[in-house]
Amino acid sequence: MDNNFSTMLRPYLKYAGTIDIGADSVLRDLGLDSMRAIELLFAIEDTYGVVMPDEYLNDVAFATAGSLWAAIESLGPAGRQS
Amino acid sequence: MSAMVEAGLTEAVAEVAAAAEKYAEETDEQAVFPVQALDAMRATGLLGLMVPAEFGGGDGDLSDLVRVTDALARQDMSVGMIFAMHCQQVLAIVRHATGPLRERLLSELGPGRRYLASVTTERGKGGHLLSSESTTDQAGNRLSIDRDAPIVTGGLHADAFLITVLTPDAISPAQVSLVYADRTDLQATVLGGWQPLGMRATQSVPMRLVGSVAADQVIGTPGGFHDIVADTFGPLAHIGWAAAWLGAAGGALSRTLHHVRSEAGRKQYDASSELLLSRIARIRARLDTVNALIQQVIRRWTEEPDHTAVSFQLLVNTLKFQAAEQCFAAVDEWVELAGLRFGYQRRSPLLLERVFRDLRSASLNYGNDRLYLVNGALALRDRQVSFG
Numbered sequence: 001m002d003n004n005f006s007t008m009l010r011p012y013l014k015y016a017g018t019i020d021i022g023a024d025s026v027l028r029d030l031g032l033d034s035m036r037a038i039e040l041l042f043a044i045e046d047t048y049g050v051v052m053p054d055e056y057l058n059d060v061a062f063a064t065a066g067s068l069w070a071a072i073e074s075l076g077p078a079g080r081q082s
Numbered sequence: 083m084s085a086m087v088e089a090g091l092t093e094a095v096a097e098v099a100a101a102a103e104k105y106a107e108e109t110d111e112q113a114v115f116p117v118q119a120l121d122a123m124r125a126t127g128l129l130g131l132m133v134p135a136e137f138g139g140g141d142g143d144l145s146d147l148v149r150v151t152d153a154l155a156r157q158d159m160s161v162g163m164i165f166a167m168h169c170q171q172v173l174a175i176v177r178h179a180t181g182p183l184r185e186r187l188l189s190e191l192g193p194g195r196r197y198l199a200s201v202t203t204e205r206g207k208g209g210h211l212l213s214s215e216s217t218t219d220q221a222g223n224r225l226s227i228d229r230d231a232p233i234v235t236g237g238l239h240a241d242a243f244l245i246t247v248l249t250p251d252a253i254s255p256a257q258v259s260l261v262y263a264d265r266t267d268l269q270a271t272v273l274g275g276w277q278p279l280g281m282r283a284t285q286s287v288p289m290r291l292v293g294s295v296a297a298d299q300v301i302g303t304p305g306g307f308h309d310i311v312a313d314t315f316g317p318l319a320h321i322g323w324a325a326a327w328l329g330a331a332g333g334a335l336s337r338t339l340h341h342v343r344s345e346a347g348r349k350q351y352d353a354s355s356e357l358l359l360s361r362i363a364r365i366r367a368r369l370d371t372v373n374a375l376i377q378q379v380i381r382r383w384t385e386e387p388d389h390t391a392v393s394f395q396l397l398v399n400t401l402k403f404q405a406a407e408q409c410f411a412a413v414d415e416w417v418e419l420a421g422l423r424f425g426y427q428r429r430s431p432l433l434l435e436r437v438f439r440d441l442r443s444a445s446l447n448y449g450n451d452r453l454y455l456v457n458g459a460l461a462l463r464d465r466q467v468s469f470g
Binding site: 015016019028029030031033034035037038041054057058059 | 253254256257305312390455456460462463464465466
């Protein structure tokens with residue numbers, strides 16, 4: 001997981017407070033709801049220059065910080081915007 | 083459902099509907115629970131409709147639930163809502179409770195004598211279903227509960243409650259569990275009254291519930307209420323409410339059509355009037371649209387194992403706000419058509435005034451405005467606009 005990734009996530013997790021965000025952190029438990037998930041999606045696309053396919057926008061990819069990072073990584077260069 | 087069970091169900095529904103009709107005016111007037119209809123639901127075993135046959139229940143499916151709710155709501159929308167919400171609780175147990183707890187609870191619920199109420203509202207969280215501020219403590223194998231709830235439908239008469247609380251070790255308000263609590267395990271105090279515009283007979287009073295339950299009485303996984311909502315609670319709430327609203331509006335339409343075609347009605351209405359015909363068509367279309375949405379949600383819920391798909395969640399929420407808006411609009415239009423004498427007065431035989439007040443609650447019952455926001459965010463996730 002990119003070191004900056006947890007810093008990027010934190011503003012979208014209303015219950016995260018000062019809790020450490022690791023790969024196993026359950027995003028829903030930390031306050032990610034469907035409204036904030038969309039804001040987070042836009043932030044990911046802007047920060048990492050990727051386009052998340054619709055089929056990634058589900059509870060599986062957005063389950064934990066680690067699963068979300070894996071989804072971003074799996075897009076690789078092919079998923080990057082020109 | 084076998085022909086014999088089917089015949090018994092028809093009889094049971096007729097008996098409960100008769101009790102609902104007989105006391106509807108009184109319970110509306112006094113804003114009190116329809117205990118006679120609840121007694122009939124217990125006596126006929128109708129409360130066991132959604133329990134599998136192996137536990138002595140009615141083995142009903144969602145079509146049965148909608149059919150029964152519709153029939154009851156034609157007499158009294160509050161009774162339809164009470165029944166549908168009980169069935170929602172039962173299905174949460176059927177689908178999410180496990181092991182000995184599931185066996186025990188379903189054996190108790192199967193004969194249909196026990197009535198379950200839902201405790202999900204909470205002060206301070208603004209109606210957000212998926213979070214809680216109610217902490218619990220676990221000491222040994224007991225889970226202590228001290229729960230303040232501003233709206234508990236049927237709270238005075240329930241034999242048991244399904245209550246949302248935080249898990250004992252919660253680190254955030256999102257770690258919510260659904261806990262089963264028998265009334266005898268709780269001290270239930272009513273904190274205030276219930277004097278609303280409509281659906282008065284639901285008597286949804288504010289309550290405080292204090293007590294303790296066995297720690298294994300958590301339905302589903304601890305902290306896993308979100309999964310129960312996505313799979314069962316959400317879809318069933320919206321299907322059940324929509325069926326009650328459609329039944330209430332359908333009952334109003336039926337009574338009015340009987341009136342229009344009666345001898346007295348024919349003197350009042352010109353059945354060849356283009357205004358009358360086009361208004362009737364519009365009202366009927368609203369109700370057919372809601373019915374079609376209910377049937378489509380039932381079909382997908384039954385046929386597709388994954389209830390978390392974006393297109394399904396969109397549809398379930400669309401059912402809720404469309405049913406709320408269309409059913410209310412249909413009755414509003416009838417009031418306009420029926421006029422001051424038949425449409426606007428208390429105790430007019432068409433009962434439009436009561437149904438109008440009842441249905442005004444539909445958009446507020448889990449606010450449409452909030453659901454629109456949720457669906458807006460969901461729709462953004464589906465650029466292909468796939469209908470599933």
